[in-house]
Amino acid sequence: MPAPLVGRKFGINIIPVPDKEVCKKIRVLGLSGSSRQQPVMSKSEALLDKALAQYREFGCTTEFIRLKDLKIYECEGNYSENPAYCTYPCQSSMKYEDDEMQKVYDAVLACDILILATPIRWNNHSSLIQKFVERMNAIENQYSWFGNRLIRNKVAGLIVIGHVDGVQHVAGNLLNFLSWVGFHIPEVAIASWVGENDEDTTKDKDLIDNNRYTQEDLSNLVLSALRLACALKQQCENEQECAGQ
Template identity: 30%
Template sequence: MRALVLNCTLKPSPGDSNTDELADVVVDALKKEGVEIARVRLADLDIKPGVSSDEGDGDEWPEVHQRLLASDILVVATPTWVGRPSSIAQRMLERMDAMLSETDDDERPVAYNKVAGVIVTGNEDGAHHVISEISGGLGDIGYTIPGQAWTYWNKGPGPGPSYAETDEGHDWSAKTGRAMAANLVAAAKALAANPIPAPPS
């Protein structure tokens, strides 16, 4: 089983990413379940605006698209900015829109029988809104979103330290992240054993 973690931080490598640090918890839990992991920081790539799987010269989304097709589990990790997902997360969803019209050999949308979950960080509130925004988009595209397929660390109202600057709330976020990983694997195994069929014509 393979999982792809897309980090939608605004910080390109090698900059520190609070979102990446919380993603480590989920990645470690997935590895303990025997899942093969690939991680991509989208800020490192030149991802053109658009709604197709390939926007032409210089577009680096097609490689991400191929990784999405090869993965059973998708984990989207995003910071919260002004109470919303990052602009990179929004561009990711816009580019994934093309998957709605792409089908596999059995005429199923290519995201069918794949599962997805969401990781959110931020030194402000809005985590549940961000989870809903990302999960809703992924569900539209065809992903199955298991129950409690998310974890987050948001400081709450007002300014404050970022995830890496404090230990506050980490135990809860880690416990929730481990549950997220377990639920993603369980749902992926269930779909592998009993796949969703192609939509009726």
């Protein structure tokens, strides 16, 4: 006879804390894809802030970038004309003097862990995250066409917040992208929350803050990404493959 359905068990899947000495070598980048006018208005960004604070408690170095604050031009699809035209540095970065995507490239290439935070927009990630994804073509194409892998020994995770929308759809798309460009995906890669279908977003912040499963997922995301990044860092140092990273 099957066991009765009693819901998800809380507190039984806690990720062990990694070696704190190794943690001090880890650099974490948080990218916010929220388009809210005021930072305090974004619920996905609030969880990202909390995640970065947890990383700092382990001695990690953190950096935060709000994509909305940067002038980033759309990908112009140079790859579609000829793969050799999709280069790094990106053609758009060189074409437009006020394009600020290079700040994002530099931060991504310097980090050991990347955490993307996005709201759900009609069952998809935000347009700001999509612009980031498309502009990362310049990084991915360095390997697929030119044979130069720029994303190596890096870990990525997601924070996804929505209302009556599809977390798994958004996560599936973004994790596929992150894996494709070379990121490792940790044991727990997603912290999420989806609101009720009453559409009352005014109470979301309190519901998220008090949802013990979302908060546990966030801690496990932090720890599992950190454990994997530490393991990659140690392996890299042992094999001396990380010169210049």
